[in-house]
Amino acid sequence: MMVKCKEIKYNYIAIEGNIGAGKTTLCKLLAKDFNWRLILEQFSDNPFLPMFYKDPDRHAFTVELFFMSERFQQLSAVMQKDLFQQNTLTDYFFIKTLLFAKKTLNGEEYRLFQRLFDILNANFSKPELLVYLHRPIPSLLKNIEKRGRSYEQEISTEYLQSIQDAYFNYFKVEKSIPILLVEMGDYDFIHEEVYYKQLVELLHRSYPKGLNRVKLGN
Secondary structure (H helix, E strand, O other), X not given: OOOOOOOXXXXXXXXXXXOOOXXXXXXXXXXXXXXXXXXXXXXXXXXXXXXXHHOHHHHHHHHHHHHHHHHHHHHHHHHOOOOOOOOEEEOOOOOHXXXXXXXXXXXXXXXXXXXXXXXXXXXXXXXXXXXXXEOOHHHHHHHHHHHOOHHHHHOOHHHHHHHHHHHHHHHHHOOOOEEEEXXXXXXXXXXXXXXXXXXXXXXXXXXXXXXEEEEOOO
8 A cells, every 4th residue: 555645754753552453464564655764662572461361460560660661671772772763653552551550550559660660651652643543342353353363352340441541531632743643443544545545634734732633534
């Protein structure tokens, strides 16, 4: 899928979304079309993830700590090359680490985790644009089932809702960068190019800092 258009003005874009929203797929398409440096989260390398989905209370701290260390190492390697020397696209924002941890860890564990996070997060610049792909929970569950990762089939509606709530609460207080929340509905930008073109067009616009909401398909 190739969309010919002018260059995107942002040097560093993070594409975020709930599990099954399509963020990694969109990142791959954009990176290919615009020849951007692509940073993808290596979530499948987390050996604790299958155990976490089966028994979240027992494995929450280890799974979140592993994710944080992996994200930190990955982003640190890129930062050494200068994040803004080359257009960069990621399928996660480091703050995701804390948002997920807040929903899975108990009080004492979370306080310790947050102290570690704050130390590591001080090393990173925020993206120039944060894009959040928002889909209804039933659509997320459908996508999760469709891609067939065995360990993800344990994910509950309640867990997905809690993650969505965590992002939305963060958007209410983050005022230092533009946030573009795209209401995706059930639109399939992979097989229906018209919706991919709409997403690309959205990335060419300028947005004020804080939350900006748009609806795909309008």
